[in-house]
Amino acid sequence: MAITYDYPDDLLTAQxxxxxxxxxxAALFEALPCSVEPMEAWTRPEGYWLATxxxxxxxPCWTDAQRQQVTELRERERELAATIVTHDFxxxxxxxxxxxxxxxxxxxxxGATSGKEPEA
Numbered sequence: 001m002a003i004t005y006d007y008p009d010d011l012l013t014a015q016x017x018x019x020x021x022x023x024x025x026a027a028l029f030e031a032l033p034c035s036v037e038p039m040e041a042w043t044r045p046e047g048y049w050l051a052t053x054x055x056x057x058x059x060p061c062w063t064d065a066q067r068q069q070v071t072e073l074r075e076r077e078r079e080l081a082a083t084i085v086t087h088d089f090x091x092x093x094x095x096x097x098x099x100x101x102x103x104x105x106x107x108x109x110x111g112a113t114s115g116k117e118p119e120a
Contacts, residue, residue, distance in 0.1 A: 005101050011087050015105050018080040025073045032066055035059045 034056055043055040062070070084105075093101045 003097060003100065005093065005104060007105055008087075008089055011084065011089050011105070014080050014083045014087070018077065018084060019106075021073055021077045021080060025070070025077065028066075028069065028073065032062055032070075033059045035061065036067070037061050 038061045039056070039059040041056060041058045090098060090101075
């Protein structure tokens, strides 16, 4: 039988916020030009095994506002991750149980932020 944990509200909120920030960053990266600095179009040399696109069109650079937005989101992501990792709750969970407790904290919240219903 799996152990269930009674997570403090502030830890659940930090985890929920972290997932939201990461989703916002992912959406932002999808919308941004592929390079931070201006980049001319290029084609990958023959023989590369990478599963990436074989060619990229010209890419304008990110605007100052876009750079600032990415910087702010990354800083918020770091703050939230630090809050979660250093939370006092982890001191109350036995060493071998911590990985499971951390996974359980993520699992129901990941489904909630992706638009899926959390599993019961």
